[in-house]
Amino acid sequence: MQVVTFDEHAFHRDHPKGTVSFNYLLMCSEPGSLENFRYILGRQEADFHMPRHRHTFEQIRIPLVGDMNLGEQGILHEGEIGYFPEGQTYGPQDDPLGDAEPGERLQLVLQFGGASGLGMSAGRGRGPASQRPQSERRERRPVKFPRPRYNNVVIMNPQHFNWLPLPGAAGVERKYFGSFTERAFWIEMIKIDAGAEWISTFGCAQRLIVVLSGTAQIDGIEIGRLAGIRADAGDELLVSATKETVLYSVGLPPVRLPPIPSDQFDVIESDGAIQFEKPSQAA
Numbered sequence: 001m002q003v004v005t006f007d008e009h010a011f012h013r014d015h016p017k018g019t020v021s022f023n024y025l026l027m028c029s030e031p032g033s034l035e036n037f038r039y040i041l042g043r044q045e046a047d048f049h050m051p052r053h054r055h056t057f058e059q060i061r062i063p064l065v066g067d068m069n070l071g072e073q074g075i076l077h078e079g080e081i082g083y084f085p086e087g088q089t090y091g092p093q094d095d096p097l098g099d100a101e102p103g104e105r106l107q108l109v110l111q112f113g114g115a116s117g118l119g120m121s122a123g124r125g126r127g128p129a130s131q132r133p134q135s136e137r138r139e140r141r142p143v144k145f146p147r148p149r150y151n152n153v154v155i156m157n158p159q160h161f162n163w164l165p166l167p168g169a170a171g172v173e174r175k176y177f178g179s180f181t182e183r184a185f186w187i188e189m190i191k192i193d194a195g196a197e198w199i200s201t202f203g204c205a206q207r208l209i210v211v212l213s214g215t216a217q218i219d220g221i222e223i224g225r226l227a228g229i230r231a232d233a234g235d236e237l238l239v240s241a242t243k244e245t246v247l248y249s250v251g252l253p254p255v256r257l258p259p260i261p262s263d264q265f266d267v268i269e270s271d272g273a274i275q276f277e278k279p280s281q282a283a
Contacts, residue, residue, distance in 0.1 A: 001235045002026065003218050006226035011043055019046040021103070025228035026208060034119045034255040037112035039208060039228060044105040050093040056145055056273040057120035059084035059111050060187065060250060064212075066105035069095045073153045081177060081187060083154040086114035087146035087266075089277060090153055108210060110250055115183040116146035116265070117257045120273060143270040149181055156187070163191060171196025171241075186251045192216065192241035200237040205253040207231040214245030 004025060011021035026039035044066070052071065061068065061082045068076040071091040076082040084090060097105075113119040156177045163173040171193035179186040192198045192214070200207060209229040216223050217240045223229070229247075231237040233254075239247070268275050 001219075001232065001237065002228075002230040003221050003223065004228040005221075005223060006041075006228075011041075013045070015042070019048045020044055025210065025226070026230050028230075032119075034113045034117055035206070035252065036120050037110065037208065037252070038120075039210070040109045040111070041226065042107045042109055043103050044095065044097065044100070044107075045102045047097055048093065048095040050091055052089055052091040052277040054087055054089040054145060054148075054275050054277075055084070055111075056086060056116075056118045056143065057111050058086045058114040058181075058185075059109060061110075062108045062248065064106040064108060066100055066107075068107060069093050070153060074155075076153075076155060077157075079158060081156040081158060083150075083156070083180060083187070085148045085150045085154070085181075086116055086118070088148040088150065088153060108248070110208065112185075112252060113255060114146065115149075115181040115255060116262070117255055118144060118146060119255075140269050140271045142267050143273070143275070144265045145268050145270075145275055147264045147266060154180075158189060166190075166198070169196075169198060172198045183255055184253050188249050188251075190247040190249060192239060192245045192247070194241055194243050196241055198237075198239045198241075198247075200231060200239075200249075201235070202231075202233060202251065204233050205251045206233055207237065207249055207251050209237075209247050209249045212246045212248050214241060214243045216241045216243075216245045 011023045014022045021043045023041040024038060025041055028037050030036060063076055063078045065078065067078055070076055071093050073090050111120060158175060161175040161177065163175055166172040166174050173191045175189040177187040190198055211223055211225055211227045213225055
């Protein structure tokens, strides 16, 4: 188990475009692991523009402050949850700061290996591509991109879901947003009343949790807003709320591959786990 309190001074300008700073809340970077992930708090520092593109890995986003322009897929509004399936093309994005101050807009982004079994690189970003020495830029090579399992980005509005009492846990309620792909990862929120406790145990799934509001204790550690928690398969997590606390949780079972390898991939010339598309190439 890992519990990490939020450090407001831990932002780095690691995004390839250089206009977003990253704060790495939780990370797993085991060589060759299909379960690698990175949990990032992104802070927009300037006008943001991104062409249509897709990734080899899964993404789940929540804009905490401000909206996110998805381009052809519309707007991901503040507080909504966006699931960006591996291989799903989205954009072009055009997000000027407008009236917002640099650093005012915040977004939670979870990236992790999907059911395709391609995994992901969970190391830190390398800063704006335009500022990297030529020797650090990767050569283009054939890269496999999974064909998307869903036809679009999936947007969920938590306000339209009901809080339901969690059986056997007085003072604890849950909003369940769904389970996705054959990996069966799930997204939920847990609300714990002041003075109540929530116990979470899964024998076969890792849970990645971020505190959205409130204060609580885990093993004597005080946690507050934007604290990150990683509970591994088999770990018993006990959260004791000192104030009403809302947790945002993603459950990640292990990746299981089919006995007969899938052929549902496109092979694209790329310099990494992202493919940019020109408007004329849009499907």
